[in-house]
Amino acid sequence: MTSNKRRVFLKGSLAAGTVGVAVGAGLLAPSKLLAAWPSDAFQSLPFEDSLEAALGTTEMPEGEIEITAPEIAENGMVVPVTVETGMSDVSEMALFVVENGSPLTSKYILGAGAVPMFATRIKMGESSDVVATVKSNGTWYSATREVKVTIGGCGG
């Protein structure tokens, strides 16, 4: 009797272990992640509409946000951009290129212990203002920097 119960118990924990491994390996994660991707915000939209879609607001005070990017980018296919801020309690950040057909390049959700900074490389179709936004203590702030592009990088 005892050994039978033990066998059933072992079988149960083995099954649970398999599910755990599947979750850990990311096999069950993608559908959850896909559902969270804000497709509306990445549409081809005028800049103000993309702000509204991505952040839920278009009116933002200027924030203490540093955008590091080249003044003149020779190749619009690859423009390195770093955004950082010393503002407190930052929960989200986003980066827009005003003149791009789809202005929102990316949006970041800061998790446990995250430092409010990111660096990536973006495509720019033409010379444009680059706008970084930071949600600090529940309010969105923005900063703007102009980047001149010699050869645009969205068509091909």
Next chain:
Amino acid sequence: MSTIRVRAAERDGVVTVRALMTHPMETGTAKDSAGNVIPPHHIETVLAESEGNTVMTAYWGVTISRNPFFQFQFAGNSGDSLKLSWTDNKGESDSVETTIG
């Protein structure tokens, strides 16, 4: 071989992660040599987890450059685990695990 190359190093309690991902990041507006439009193919979500906690989630559109670079920082320790994974608009995904140096 993994599509993700990642380095994570701790200094003064802050972990700096630098990652390079191999991905075409097609915008959906480019055409191939035959003049056919190449459909959009891009990473949508990048997830970074350390010691079971999500430290950073990135949502990307088509205007992140081909073979994306991504750097970020969080409070952590040398020896902790770091898992980085991406999922794209075709449902493809990849992930890599490393130990913070």
